[in-house]
Amino acid sequence: MSLADVSAMQAGADRLFLRKRLTAFALPALVLAYLVYIAVAFDIAGLAQRARWDNAVTLASDSWSYKVHVTRDHRSGQIDYAVEGERKGAYPEGTRPDWVTGDTVTTVDLGHGHIVRLLPENATEVVIPGFGTIEARFDGRAVVTNLPADLPDWINAARNRVAITTDEGRITITRSKTEIFNYFPGWELFFYTFDSPYHGHGLPGILFGDRIDPARPNLAGAWQDFWDNPMWRHADVAWAIGETILMAFLGTFGAAIVALPLAFLAAKRFAPLMAVRFAMRRVFDFVRGVDALIWTVVLARAFGPGPMTGALAILVTDTGTFGKIFSEALENTDPKQIEGIASTGANPVQRIRFGVIPQIVPVLLSQVLYFLESNTRSATIIGAITGGGIGLLLTQAIQTQKDWEEVAYYIILIILVVMMMDWISGKLRARLIGRRDGH
Numbered sequence: 001m002s003l004a005d006v007s008a009m010q011a012g013a014d015r016l017f018l019r020k021r022l023t024a025f026a027l028p029a030l031v032l033a034y035l036v037y038i039a040v041a042f043d044i045a046g047l048a049q050r051a052r053w054d055n056a057v058t059l060a061s062d063s064w065s066y067k068v069h070v071t072r073d074h075r076s077g078q079i080d081y082a083v084e085g086e087r088k089g090a091y092p093e094g095t096r097p098d099w100v101t102g103d104t105v106t107t108v109d110l111g112h113g114h115i116v117r118l119l120p121e122n123a124t125e126v127v128i129p130g131f132g133t134i135e136a137r138f139d140g141r142a143v144v145t146n147l148p149a150d151l152p153d154w155i156n157a158a159r160n161r162v163a164i165t166t167d168e169g170r171i172t173i174t175r176s177k178t179e180i181f182n183y184f185p186g187w188e189l190f191f192y193t194f195d196s197p198y199h200g201h202g203l204p205g206i207l208f209g210d211r212i213d214p215a216r217p218n219l220a221g222a223w224q225d226f227w228d229n230p231m232w233r234h235a236d237v238a239w240a241i242g243e244t245i246l247m248a249f250l251g252t253f254g255a256a257i258v259a260l261p262l263a264f265l266a267a268k269r270f271a272p273l274m275a276v277r278f279a280m281r282r283v284f285d286f287v288r289g290v291d292a293l294i295w296t297v298v299l300a301r302a303f304g305p306g307p308m309t310g311a312l313a314i315l316v317t318d319t320g321t322f323g324k325i326f327s328e329a330l331e332n333t334d335p336k337q338i339e340g341i342a343s344t345g346a347n348p349v350q351r352i353r354f355g356v357i358p359q360i361v362p363v364l365l366s367q368v369l370y371f372l373e374s375n376t377r378s379a380t381i382i383g384a385i386t387g388g389g390i391g392l393l394l395t396q397a398i399q400t401q402k403d404w405e406e407v408a409y410y411i412i413l414i415i416l417v418v419m420m421m422d423w424i425s426g427k428l429r430a431r432l433i434g435r436r437d438g439h
Contacts, residue, residue, distance in 0.1 A: 101336025263326035288320025
């Protein structure tokens with residue numbers, strides 16, 4: 001080997017190492033540049049400044065706790081007590097929480113020294129340990145207080161409204177009312193509202209105790225009052241969950257039924273005309289290229305809102321997906337099995353039934369069951385648009401901006417339903433597909 005060859009090889013090796021070093025530097029630099037672009041394009045700095053962490057904390061606490069509202073109407077002077085501020089959760093006439101005392105001066109003990117006094121003439125005193133006593137009264141249409149000019153973050157004061165947020169509760173004072181929110185862990189009235197005779201009775205007392213409601217047996221009456229709970233609406237929620245599952249079921253299996261015969265027209269082995277195959281594959285591309293949410297909006301305009309519209313949206317989208325999957329499975333079938341069936345004198349339909357279908361059943365069942373599980377989640381969002389299923393109840397609860405415990409309840413139910421569908425589809429796959437594979 002000449003000196004020139006050695007020099008050429010050395011130069012080539014140097015260029016190779018240089019290219020590798022540049023690549024090793026360029027890839028991290030490219031990723032860093034992309035992250036910087038994202039930070040600028042999506043205004044990450046502005047998003048962080050606009051974030052309201054206090055609202056996030058309030059939302060999180062509302063999801064696992066409940067509030068008892070003590071509300072004084074400044075026009076009538078009447079004081080109401082209600083769980084979550086709802087009429088259906090109002091305390092019975094003549095009763096109130098045990099942490100509220102007094103008549104002329106109503107004293108609300110929020111705990112740990114936090115006291116609110118509802119004084120005559122719509123005046124209010126709020127005692128905050130470590131801060132002092134806040135006094136509020138009305139002068140014309142304004143809320144006048146003794147608050148200093150430099151306020152802490154947990155006090156928001158304006159001309160017509162004062163909001164105080166503490167670890168023990170919240171107080172809001174406006175021209176029309178003074179409202180006190182006292183937080184407690186749990187979901188109050190989840191089983192029975194105050195007007196139910198079974199409220200306050202535990203399960204042992206209902207099962208083994210004396211008859212609580214003279215007109216009904218304990219078990220039947222307790223179940224009826226739970227099922228028809230006007231605040232948590234368990235019957236409506238169960239019906240909505242059923243609609244969601246039904247949307248997913250009808251849409252998924254309907255798509256599989258429609259896609260299977262169409263897949264034969266898109267498979268080269270069963271549709272020799274290229275024009276037919278091309279047209280059918282473009283149809284599959286079109287219907288699956290449009291998201292199910294878009295089909296939901298289109299079909300809702302055509303057929304009106306309802307669970308059936310959601311099922312049709314899932315059916316249209318999944319028909320394109322199943323058509324592509326099934327046609328690829330058909331092209332990979334073993335021709336020897338089909339030839340064996342044909343040698344017995346079977347007609348084309350029999351050859352497909354006994355020579356083709358058994359080969360693609362594992363793929364068909366596996367994909368259909370997987371999409372059934374996935375569409376159960378999708379049906380929640382679709383139901384929010386079409387006005388059906390648990391998605392509608394979830395949207396309504398979010399829009400109220402106060403029923404976050406119901407939002408948490410619906411989300412937990414959705415998760416449980418998805419887990420159940422995953423478990424059922426897994427069992428079916430193991431039983432049907434595993435058996436066919438000889439496992």
